[in-house]
Amino acid sequence: MKNNLFLDKNQIIQASITNLVQFAKSHGYTLKNGGRRALHAKHSGGLYFFKDSNKYYHFSTDTHGGPIDFVMQFWNMSFKEAVAFLLGSEIPRFTPLPYSPQTAGQLILPDKASNYRRVAWYLVHVRGIDPEIMSHLMHEKKLFQQSKTGNCVFVGYDQDGVPKYCSMRGCNPNRPFKQDREYSNKSYPFHISPRHISQRVYVCESPIDAMSHATLTKLNGLDWRADHRISLGCLSDHALERFLSQHTINEIIFCLDNDYNATYRDGSPAPNWGQEAAFKFAHKYDELGYRTSIQTPHNKDFNVDLVSMRQPITEEKSPIHEEDCDYEL
Numbered sequence: 001m002k003n004n005l006f007l008d009k010n011q012i013i014q015a016s017i018t019n020l021v022q023f024a025k026s027h028g029y030t031l032k033n034g035g036r037r038a039l040h041a042k043h044s045g046g047l048y049f050f051k052d053s054n055k056y057y058h059f060s061t062d063t064h065g066g067p068i069d070f071v072m073q074f075w076n077m078s079f080k081e082a083v084a085f086l087l088g089s090e091i092p093r094f095t096p097l098p099y100s101p102q103t104a105g106q107l108i109l110p111d112k113a114s115n116y117r118r119v120a121w122y123l124v125h126v127r128g129i130d131p132e133i134m135s136h137l138m139h140e141k142k143l144f145q146q147s148k149t150g151n152c153v154f155v156g157y158d159q160d161g162v163p164k165y166c167s168m169r170g171c172n173p174n175r176p177f178k179q180d181r182e183y184s185n186k187s188y189p190f191h192i193s194p195r196h197i198s199q200r201v202y203v204c205e206s207p208i209d210a211m212s213h214a215t216l217t218k219l220n221g222l223d224w225r226a227d228h229r230i231s232l233g234c235l236s237d238h239a240l241e242r243f244l245s246q247h248t249i250n251e252i253i254f255c256l257d258n259d260y261n262a263t264y265r266d267g268s269p270a271p272n273w274g275q276e277a278a279f280k281f282a283h284k285y286d287e288l289g290y291r292t293s294i295q296t297p298h299n300k301d302f303n304v305d306l307v308s309m310r311q312p313i314t315e316e317k318s319p320i321h322e323e324d325c326d327y328e329l
Helices: 010-016 021-028 067-074 079-086 117-126 131-139 207-219 238-246 273-287 301-318
Strands: 031-033 040-041 047-050 055-060 063-065 141-147 152-157 162-169 178-180 191-192 198-206 228-231 251-254 291-294
Touching: 010 067, 021 031, 021 047, 021 055, 021 251, 031 251, 047 063, 047 228, 055 067, 063 067, 067 079, 067 198, 067 301, 079 273, 117 131, 117 152, 131 178, 131 207, 152 191, 198 207, 198 238, 207 228, 273 291
Parallel strands: 198 228, 198 251, 251 291
Antiparallel strands: 031 040, 040 047, 047 055, 055 063, 141 152, 152 162, 162 178, 191 228
16 A cells, blocks of 8 residues: 555545444454443453444543544554545555553653652642642652653552553643653552552542542541542553452442543544443443442542632632742652
8 A cells, every 4th residue: 555645535535434333343343232322342442433423432542533543543554544445445454453451561660850849839739639648649659750851750550569550741731741651551550548458449530530539538528548549541441450359349439530521533522431431330340249339520520620629729829839849758
């Protein structure tokens, strides 16, 4: 397939309206009912096809789109190759890329900064996280500041204390940045552990969501270290599966995002991904014998809820700037 293939507008339109469900079936995907509007592909890492919109969403890689996007993602093709493939041009039949939750290679954590000033400012004064919770996670080496960039670094460990998961987030509110470290394995959760033995776990999407949920618990006068909290790093439950295999748990509370305003790249309405995943997981683990429930944030996520709660208090005080903070361990 030549990359200099000329494609006219009509060909691109024709490729983009390919029936994605039928296309997936014809290329070996086994589909089953995944809800009122969706079909779920078995053994796919959370791959869903939506009949009404002719789009897909893959929870494990957080990718979505129409037929062309689907072929580009799962057949590893360029845009032109994907269009030609959908139109049935004479090109090699690529085998779809297999889903693999394990990533080969060794995770190497980024270098730590000499202080935690920027991370402390960002988490406490921008994100509203309680300083005690932040400090506790820093001392457990689950949170630190990256040298040079100043990014927040969140770390998940295996049972031997070896880092396996590393997520980085920028501290500049005006320049969002989020990235997983190379060879990071999302099946190892970021974990806020309890003070004593607990058989309850709160399941969040991101480390900041988990920290926000803990902060809201403390603000409500409850012990934020009474129970486990983990983050999935996405909307796959691989991290939860691993966590349950290593801990004695009887109750799972899903605290996933409330994506009520979600849209696709073209601006069309998308499903409420977080709540649909919460409902699906609650049903799955209920069938497995766990007590399950769902806590839905009022806003998009629990951090937005936390910031909204703290906003009136913050506005009454003089503004605090990054240079006013100096946090070292």
